[in-house]
Amino acid sequence: MEQPVDFESLGANSFDVKKLFQDQGWLGxxxxxxxxxxxxxxKDFWKRCDIITQEExxxxxxxxxxxDPENNR
Structure with a gap:
């Protein structure tokens, strides 16, 4: 599964930022x-979702x- 932040992949692409976050205590x-x-x-959640247009x-x-125009603006 893909990770939201993949430090290994970033480091392999010469963008090693893990130490920056580690020094600030953000790794947790x-x-x-x-x-x-x-x-x-x-999966169960998305099966029950409806996709609508901006117009809808x-x-x-x-x-x-x-x-209720007084309470809904």
């Missing part, structure tokens, strides 16, 4: 960021605002 953050991904959960989103937004 990247351990979390590069941590486990629950692939089944992600704008229409839905305008309808919601029109329902």
């Amino acid at each position: 953050y990247f351990d979390i960021l590069n941590g486990p991904v629950y692939t089944q959960l992600v 989103a704008d229409k839905e937004y305008n309808n919601k605002v029109a329902e």
